[in-house]
Amino acid sequence: MTPAEMTALLDRLLAGWENEVVEFKEAGDGYSTDKIGEYFSALSNEANLRGADSGWLVFGVKNSTRKVVGTAYRPEPERLQGLKMQIAENADPSATFSEILELAHPDGRVLLLKVPPAPRGIPIAWKGHYYARSGESLDSLHLSKLDEIRAQTLATDWTAAVVPSATIEHLDPTAIARARLGFTERNPRLAEEIQTWNDAVFLEKARLTVDGGITRAALILLGDRTSEHLLSPHPLELTWKLVGQESAYEHFHLPFLLTATSLKNRIRNVQIRLLPPNELIYREISKYDERSLLEAIYNCIAHQDYRRNSRVIVVEHVDRVEFISVGEFFDRTPEEYMLSDQVPRRYRNPFLVAAMTELNLIDHMGNGIHRMVQDQVRRFLPLPDYDLSDPGEVTLTISGAVIDEAYSRLLMVRTDLPLDDVLALDRVQKRLPITDEAVSRLRKAKLIEGRRPHLHVSATVAAMTERKADYIRTRAQDDAHFAQLIIDYLNQYGGASRKEIDALLGKYLPDVLDATQQRSKVTNLLSKMRRDGRIHNVGTQQNPRWELV
Structure with a gap:
């Protein structure tokens, strides 16, 4: 902008004064970068909600008098532009100011920092917290606003978009063959007919193409490694990381249909021994249920928020495996899926979910979580955990070791326990809170002892x-x-x-x-x-x- 254009912009902002998408500050040289980040998050989210082209953070204007007083904030050009990098490093997803304009106003130096609106369906966080405006005040992003932004993803499905420059040659032949096998397993009555289909017909039937066009979902599942540039800037990686006494890592690339299994096989799934009550012979089980591991990886692929340009990370510890992907739970809560065969009402990536269902990779009815819980109960081990404490991210933990022997011994004996009791007992062994109703129910059944917050699985179970x-x-x-x-x-x-x-x-x-x-x-x-x-x-x-x- 020219100085005249910047002056006209400032005059317009001053005339409208502070609102949800404009903030004025005097801002000295030492003004807090954290505070700037909070305003960046708030203004970006508010600009999204109000359909504004941008928000503005203006330095050099006195709030009480609405007069230009000038600012000494970062007078050196290099330091000033370095603010963009600092904001990008801590904003999630990574974002920063579109422009930092410096105006030599007659009454002092003014900085106009242009804030882009949050992408559709994706609220902007600063250091893990979402911010918004409440009139002229900085506030947390209330749940109603958060839901309003997230609901915007319903209008568009990133995975359904056709990639104009992609062709069948960008797909891996081995992955296509494996996809045909999965499709046949799901549709056995079409087995003979499927053999007569060429690749183009098969991809259309499997919901991987749209009018012959190769979709992003098709590239994610079947794309050759050389096709990754077509989905740039997404990293398109599944990363396995081993931590503990030994450390290692490996990145797995496209096609995810094949490399998901390669990643699963990287996890060390040894046999462990459990001694049932009053028995002299150990019972051997695998450390992890193979089906649960693959289900967890496929869920990360199916439900992550691809607009966030992040990889799926699988962290293997000595006693557990963590599956980390971006994108909050899109419908209902983890507990609802754990307790029963809940059917999701909507998906973040409906096109990709439909394709993975056709290829027999996941359960379209949403029974995967419930099945993982039942597998852990059957194996007498702690139930899966879903950690949603980090905004915009989900961490699933599958345990491969006993936490509390009393809990595991109880599952060996009481195979008739209702699943909601098992879930409550699992929280007790993990020192997590449970409801008053659950405490009363478990006490009445003599399944727990102790006083809050020191509840534990009852020792009398041994009797x-x-x-x-x-x-x-x-x-x-x-x-x-x-x-x-x-x-x-x-x-x-x-x-x-x-x-x-x-x-x-x-x-x-x-x-x-x-x-x-x-x-x-x-x-x-x-x-x-x-x-x-x-x-x-x-x-x-x-x-x-x-x-x-």
């Missing part, structure tokens, strides 16, 4: 194991025996109601189970036999009648 140890040792054999009894009955009589099956097995079920637990055991056994394709229900849900397949 319960005395009568149940024999049952645990023979449980697998009992299940096989019960299943054979049902098959023999169905062979002889052709079918059976639930009441008849309960009567058949009632006298054989162990007396360490109460009536509710016995009924639950029979339900689980019938469900397993149905999944195995041995029996099916020819009645209704309320009045089932079971027959052999």
Whole structure:
């Protein structure tokens, strides 16, 4: 701008005075960079919300008199322009002033710092905190404003955009072959037809192209390493990092469909031994569930905020693995997905999610988190943790070691515990708070002891194991025996109601189970036999009648 244009701009800003997108300060030479960063975050977010082309932070104007008084802030040009770098280093996502204009006003030196609006759907944070304006005051970005900005992503899906210069030649042939396999697994009835499709037809059917155009989703999943420049400036990396007594790291690039598995295989998944109560033989399990590791990596790929230009980071510790990706939980809370098969109402990257579902990589119904929780319960280990404390980032932790023996021993014995009780007990062993209702419920069941904040899993659980140890040792054999009894009955009589099956097995079920637990055991056994394709229900849900397949 010319001096005249800058003067006219200043006059317009002074005429409108301070509002949510303009801030005036006298600002001496030592004015706090942190305070400037907070105003940058606030003005950027407010400019986004108000559809303004920019916000303005003006130095050299006295607030009380609305008069130009001049500023001594960073008189050296190099120091002044260095402010841009300092702001960019601590703003998240990285952003800085569009311009820093210096005006030699008759009443003193004035600096006009131009603040760009936050990108659509992405609020700007300063050192992990989101700021906004409340009239003329600096304030935190309230939840309503935060939701308003985030909701803007619904209007556009970054992963659905067609990359004009991309062609099928930019895709990895091995990745396409693997994608065909996944698509066939999901659509077995089309197996023969799929073989007749050329690559262009397959990509369209798998929702990876739009009218023949290669999308960003297609490049993310299937792109050859040489195609990464087409998605610049995104780093397009999955990074594995080993920390502890040994340290190492490795970057994995496109195509993510293949390299996600390579990253998973990098994690050291040794066997660990657990000793069940009152047993002399150790039970061996893998440190991590392979399916859960891959589910976590695919979730990072599917749900990260690609506009933030950040890589997925997987940090392997001695006793746990952390999966870190940018982008807040987009719909509902982690606890809701952990406790039940919740179905997401919306996605940040719906196009990419749809494609990954078609390739049989993830569950479109949102059952992945619930399944990871069940896998950890089945293996008697701590449940997955979702840390949302860092704004704009999600850290998933999967444990590979026992934290509290009482908790793991309890899971070995009480296989009938409701999942919400397991979740509460898991928080107790991790010294995390639980609700008053959960405390009351667990105390009544004698599952916890102690006083807040020093609750712990009850030591009296060990007493319960005395009568149940024999049952645990023979449980697998009992299940096989019960299943054979049902098959023999169905062979002889052709079918059976639930009441008849309960009567058949009632006298054989162990007396360490109460009536509710016995009924639950029979339900689980019938469900397993149905999944195995041995029996099916020819009645209704309320009045089932079971027959052999």
